[in-house]
Amino acid sequence: MCPDIRSERRDDDPDARLEEAKGLALAIGLVIADAFILPVREVRPNTLFGSGQVENIAIASEQGEAELVVVDGALSPIQQRNLEDRLKRKVIDRTGLILEIFGERAATAEGRLQVELAHLDYQQSRLVRSWTHLERQRGGYGFLGGPGETQIEADRRMIRTRMGRLRKELEQVRKTRTLHRERRGRAPWPVVALVGYTNAGKSTLFNRLTGADVMAEDLLFATLDPTMRAIRLPGVEKAILSDTVGFISDLPTQLVAAFRATLEEVTAADVICHVRDMANPDNAVQKRRVLEVLTDLDVIDGEDGTSEIPLIEVWNKVDLVEGEALEDLQSQAAAADDVVAISAATGENVEALLERVSELLTANAKTYEFVLDAGEGQKIAWLHQHGEVLADEAAGEGGLDRRVEVRLTPKEAGRFAAL
Numbered sequence: 573m574c575p576d577i578r579s580e581r582r583d584d585d586p587d588a589r590l591e592e593a594k595g596l597a598l599a600i601g602l603v604i605a606d607a608f609i610l611p612v613r614e615v616r617p618n619t620l621f622g623s624g625q626v627e628n629i630a631i632a633s634e635q636g637e638a639e640l641v642v643v644d645g646a647l648s649p650i651q652q653r654n655l656e657d658r659l660k661r662k663v664i665d666r667t668g669l670i671l672e673i674f675g676e677r678a679a680t681a682e683g684r685l686q687v688e689l690a691h692l693d694y695q696q697s698r699l700v701r702s703w704t705h706l707e708r709q710r711g712g713y714g715f716l717g718g719p720g721e722t723q724i725e726a727d728r729r730m731i732r733t734r735m736g737r738l739r740k741e742l743e744q745v746r747k748t749r750t751l752h753r754e755r756r757g758r759a760p761w762p763v764v765a766l767v768g769y770t771n772a773g774k775s776t777l778f779n780r781l782t783g784a785d786v787m788a789e790d791l792l793f794a795t796l797d798p799t800m801r802a803i804r805l806p807g808v809e810k811a812i813l814s815d816t817v818g819f820i821s822d823l824p825t826q827l828v829a830a831f832r833a834t835l836e837e838v839t840a841a842d843v844i845c846h847v848r849d850m851a852n853p854d855n856a857v858q859k860r861r862v863l864e865v866l867t868d869l870d871v872i873d874g875e876d877g878t879s880e881i882p883l884i885e886v887w888n889k890v891d892l893v894e895g896e897a898l899e900d901l902q903s904q905a906a907a908a909d910d911v912v913a914i915s916a917a918t919g920e921n922v923e924a925l926l927e928r929v930s931e932l933l934t935a936n937a938k939t940y941e942f943v944l945d946a947g948e949g950q951k952i953a954w955l956h957q958h959g960e961v962l963a964d965e966a967a968g969e970g971g972l973d974r975r976v977e978v979r980l981t982p983k984e985a986g987r988f989a990a991l
Contacts, residue, residue: 588854592820593666594645595771600673605636619658620651624778630659642669646822666822667694682745689738696731749837753824762933762983763803763812765838767866768847769858770818773888777847777916778815781926800837805930809958815840821861839869844883845925850913851903854963882932884910888927891915934960937979946972951991958984 586609594607610625620853621628633641640662641655643750647665655663664672671694674687678947727808766774778784799815814837838844846862848855866872872879887905890898890913905913912928939962944951952974955961959978967975 585854585857588852588857592854593642596644596666596669597642600676601667602640602642605638606632608632614908615653617648619654620645620647621655624657625656633661640664642666652698666861669822669824675959681832682742685738685742685745689735689742692731692735694713696728696735761810761812762808762838762842762843762981763814763837764803764929764933765814765816765841766842766845766847767838767862768818768822768886769818769849769855769862772818772847772858772975773851773916774815774818774847777845777886777888777914778813779924780916780919780922780925782813789968795989805926805933807930807960808933810928811933814838818866819862821857835869838866839881840883843929844871844879845929846883846931847886847888847916850887851889874947882929882935884912884925886911886933887911888916891920892920899961903986934979934981937981938985939977939979942978943967944976946974948974951967951988952976954988954991958987 590607590609592825594604597604610621610629612621614622616622621629627646629641632638638661641659641664643655643663643665645666647663649656651666652663671687671691674683675691678684678687691802727731766778778801781803782798784801792991801813802810803813805811816835844866846859848859852858863872866879867874871881872883885908887901890901893901905911912921912925914925916922922980937960942951942955952964955976955978958966959980961978963975963977965975983986
């Protein structure tokens with residue numbers, strides 16, 4: 573079961589919030605016995621809920637034969653322990669559930685390091701809840717913790733030591749990632765980043781554009797580790813497409829910090845595609861959540877909402893919208909310069925998206941004129957492959973030279989100069 577906490581005014585719909593909570597539970601393979609919303613008018617410091625509400629949860633748990641209670645909100649260690657005592661069942665909160673999902677899905681070494689760090693940060697404050705038997709004192713010499721140190725203090729010290737080690741390893745990973753970004757920055761290939769709320773269809777779009785087989789299922793957080801592949805665009809020989817972890821409201825603070833290095837890929841992008849699930853009735857709130865994260869990353873200016881990196885809204889899943897709603901959506905998209913309505917699942921209008929991305933990548937292109945001799949066929953072929961050739965004609969005495977007029981982006985112009 574998964575009660576939804578409404579302890580303060582929120583701008584998202586309670587039913588949509590509950591559906592998201594159920595999606596999180598399903599993402600880790602839980603079978604939902606019951607799910608309902610519990611309005612919390614006054615937060616109880618010991619149990620969060622009132623005594624009558626706790627009793628109702630206990631009855632629903634008995635009737636549904638539930639073994640686990642998921643609270644879609646933040647529980648303090650004492651609230652979690654007291655609820656477990658009264659319900660006679662394991663209780664986890666939203667943070668614990670998301671950490672479990674991340675722990676199960678992280679595939680790369682970096683992802684596993686980030687998840688372990690976040691989990692230890694979360695767990696160290698809950699040792700008193702989970703390990704009350706460790707409160708006994710133990711003796712020993714100074715290097716073992718000293719006389720009178722409790723077992724729980726020793727465990728916390730071990731956790732802090734492990735967290736320090738993990739932070740050093742992650743710092744090394746960040747340095748490596750920064751070096752890779754710098755190398756890509758020196759290369760002529762632009763980077764296109766896919767961002768969006770979890771389950772918006774980023775990985776489905778990524779697979780369609782690249783022919784890759786990244787995990788793309790109707791699950792929250794199907795993708796956790798960043799994936800990059802080369803793609804071809806109209807007028808652009810090669811670009812790098814990056815698939816990122818999905819955003820979600822109330823992401824645990826431990827994970828916001830731990831996954832910042834992953835999201836930093838977005839800050840190095842030349843174009844950002846914000847993929848939105850237009851079939852989701854709560855998509856406007858989801859958009860705000862994504863923009864908040866991009867603002868935190870300094871991609872978007874918090875004051876005026878502008879972005880130095882060109883941003884396209886990709887209105888995905890139009891194949892799931894019908895009737896007047898679909899007509900309204902398509903007319904709105906047609907009227908906006910920064911919106912493309914597509915279906916990543918069916919491929920509808922994906923070509924238009926590629927053309928729009930290409931336009932943005934070549935927006936700063938300038939026209940150059942080169943006169944090359946007949947022996948420089950390799951350079952002439954390069955210009956045809958990497959730029960938009962406006963003219964290619966004979967020049968010079970006897971027409972042996974070639975005059976090539978071509979539009980090149982600054983990166984491509986620099987690369988041609990290096991030839």
